[in-house]
Amino acid sequence: MWSVQSDKIKQHKKRVNYTINKHTIDRFKLVADKDMRKMSNIVENLIRRYVESRV
Numbered sequence: 001m002w003s004v005q006s007d008k009i010k011q012h013k014k015r016v017n018y019t020i021n022k023h024t025i026d027r028f029k030l031v032a033d034k035d036m037r038k039m040s041n042i043v044e045n046l047i048r049r050y051v052e053s054r055v
Contacts, residue, residue: 032039
């Protein structure tokens, strides 16, 4: 049952790689961990907000 649900979620996601300054990503990880949030969720929401503001 879990594998079926995770397969559905993964169909709409794409794994990507970005090059980010080491100091910036280290600080980002600390803040995300402090807030107990997944870094990918933060990045995805920021990208979505950026795109919506430009359309």
